[in-house]
Amino acid sequence: xxxxxxxxxxxxxxxxxxxxxxxxxxxxxxxxxxxxxxxxxxxxxxxxxxxxxxxxxxxxxxxxxxxxxxxxxxxxxxxxxxxxxxxxxxxxxxxxxxxxxxxxxxxxxxxxxxxxxxxxxxxxxxxxxxxxxxxxxxxxxxx
Numbered sequence: 001x002x003x004x005x006x007x008x009x010x011x012x013x014x015x016x017x018x019x020x021x022x023x024x025x026x027x028x029x030x031x032x033x034x035x036x037x038x039x040x041x042x043x044x045x046x047x048x049x050x051x052x053x054x055x056x057x058x059x060x061x062x063x064x065x066x067x068x069x070x071x072x073x074x075x076x077x078x079x080x081x082x083x084x085x086x087x088x089x090x091x092x093x094x095x096x097x098x099x100x101x102x103x104x105x106x107x108x109x110x111x112x113x114x115x116x117x118x119x120x121x122x123x124x125x126x127x128x129x130x131x132x133x134x135x136x137x138x139x140x141x142x143x
Contacts, residue, residue: 033118
């Protein structure tokens with residue numbers, strides 16, 4: 001586990017770029033945190049850092065899943081806040097999967113699973129806890 005604090009959107013973008021440089025492809029990334037904690041903004045910067053169009057990134061709250069092209073393949077961005085369950089079997093191994101409000105044990109899919117937990121301090125700084133959950137310890141040495 002590793003904890004970092006970002007003090008601005010620029011620092012969040014820099015973190016997303018570092019994080020993206022560590023990815024190998026086909027990771028499942030769980031994004032936890034309250035509304036407004038920076039999850040979708042992080043995804044926007046991650047997509048940009050992987051060569052995708054950051055302006056295409058929107059919250060998938062109502063669409064459930066958005067897809068973005070990147071140099072590592074497809075990025076699947078899911079928001080399960082309004083959903084009791086969602087079967088990701090068809091997309092696992094087909095690209096990077098980012099899941100806001102995850103609902104199940106994703107380690108069963110046998111792909112690297114990383115959890116990022118976002119929180120906001122009273123000073124409006126973002127605290128991000130990075131937890132490698134399955135076959136993803138490499139992430140801690142890179143970010």
